[in-house]
Amino acid sequence: MNARLPRTFPSYWxxxxxxxxxxxxxxxxxxxxxxxELICYQAGKESAEPLLIxxxxxxxxxxxxxxxxxxxxxxxxxxxxxxxxAFLGPDNAGFALPRVEKLVADLSDVYNxxxxxxxxxxxxxxxxxxxxxxxxxxxxxxRISLLAPSGIAGTDPQTTPSVFGAADGxxxxxxxxxxxxxxxxxxxTATLSRDDELMNAVFGLNFDTAExxxxxxxAKLKRNTSxxxxxxxxxxxxxxxxxxxxxxxxxxxxxxxxxxxxxVRDIASVxxxxxxxxxxxxxxxxxxxxxxxxxxxxx
Numbered sequence: 001m002n003a004r005l006p007r008t009f010p011s012y013w014x015x016x017x018x019x020x021x022x023x024x025x026x027x028x029x030x031x032x033x034x035x036x037e038l039i040c041y042q043a044g045k046e047s048a049e050p051l052l053i054x055x056x057x058x059x060x061x062x063x064x065x066x067x068x069x070x071x072x073x074x075x076x077x078x079x080x081x082x083x084x085x086a087f088l089g090p091d092n093a094g095f096a097l098p099r100v101e102k103l104v105a106d107l108s109d110v111y112n113x114x115x116x117x118x119x120x121x122x123x124x125x126x127x128x129x130x131x132x133x134x135x136x137x138x139x140x141x142x143r144i145s146l147l148a149p150s151g152i153a154g155t156d157p158q159t160t161p162s163v164f165g166a167a168d169g170x171x172x173x174x175x176x177x178x179x180x181x182x183x184x185x186x187x188x189t190a191t192l193s194r195d196d197e198l199m200n201a202v203f204g205l206n207f208d209t210a211e212x213x214x215x216x217x218x219a220k221l222k223r224n225t226s227x228x229x230x231x232x233x234x235x236x237x238x239x240x241x242x243x244x245x246x247x248x249x250x251x252x253x254x255x256x257x258x259x260x261x262x263x264v265r266d267i268a269s270v271x272x273x274x275x276x277x278x279x280x281x282x283x284x285x286x287x288x289x290x291x292x293x294x295x296x297x298x299x
Contacts, residue, residue: 003113004028007039010081016062024069030113032083034105040080040114044072050117051298054107054126055082056150062124067283070291071121074102078114080106082126103129108138118142119298123283124150128234137235144238145245145294148255148280152235152246152263156254158240239264245271245297247290271297 004063007029029037041061051071056063061079073079083106107129111117120141122130127149133139238244246264248257256272264270278286 003030004040005030010039010060012060013062015040016065024072025065030109032106033109034102036083038080038083038106038110040078041068042076042078042114044066044074044076045105046076048074048076049119050115051077051121052075052111052114053079054120054122054130055079056123056125057082057103058085059124063281067121067290070287071294074295075119078110078117080110080213082106100129100132102275104133104136104138107133111139116140119144121145121147121294122149123147125233125278127151133235134241135234141242143243143245143298145247145297147247147283147290148249148252149235149246149260150255152255152260191232239267239269243269243271245273245294247273247275249275249280249282249286251278252280255280273297279291 005028007027009027011023020180025041027041028040028042030040031036039061053064053071054069055064059082061081064079068079068204085104111133116139118141120130120139120143122144127146128151130139130141130144130146131151134141134144246260248255248260250257261272264272275282275286275289275293282290
């Protein structure tokens with residue numbers, strides 16, 4: 001339907017470090033069928049096979065800029081700002097607390113506008129949205145790559161309470177522990193200095209103080225309470241209808257790799273890839289490996 005309108009990049013992009021820029025991306029907007037507009041980005045050759053990336057809730061599209069850049073060598077990559085992102089601030093016309101049905105409707109709008117791609121990539125909560133959309137027949141991809149796919153199996157009870165406990169009741173000790181866990185999400189064998197800078201830039205946050213982290217956790221918890229994904233049913237339907245690669249960071253504290261391996265062990269349509277020395281947000285430090293695993297599976 002080609003309803004795209006050119007847009008300037010959201011203001012938060014100005015915080016991106018100079019070696020990670022938006023220069024290879026185009027920014028457009030399309031109307032959402034459930035209200036507002038969706039800010040979309042593309043990278044790659046127009047003649048290339050389309051690939052759609054679905055970011056997680058609460059995460060700006062710029063967090064995936066390194067993965068986008070790596071995959072755009074092979075594909076025409078499209079992604080978008082997920083409804084309700086706090087990082088868009090006044091740029092986000094759809095800032096209201098998102099419901100699952102609206103997230104799925106947005107995915108459907110982008111999917112249809114940008115060529116109904118047969119290849120999709122989702123990270124964390126983005127995996128849930130893809131699974132729900134496939135189960136309900138909104139999209140029909142051929143292959144899907146999911147990074148740290150939240151909701152397939154259980155989470156580690158030794159780490160998640162400090163992040164997903166009652167936000168208003170978090171003690172200073174719990175906040176300190178949660179900060180340490182979050183910092184592990186960008187663990188890398190290389191120096192973390194540039195990865196730290198990129199993370200702080202795209203998230204617009206700095207966890208030097210417990211107050212800042214507590215505010216982040218409280219906002220995340222408040223938003224997550226609106227979600228209802230029926231995860232088991234959705235992922236079961238996903239595995240029956242398409243071929244799926246699960247990229248599992250070995251030190252992920254949200255998605256426990258061993259439990260996911262056990263859950264999908266006998267499912268023929270599923271392949272797994274273990275991402276060594278990585279936590280829940282390896283898009284900052286393991287982008288090339290993530291892109292390589294995805295491209296190899298899609299090919």
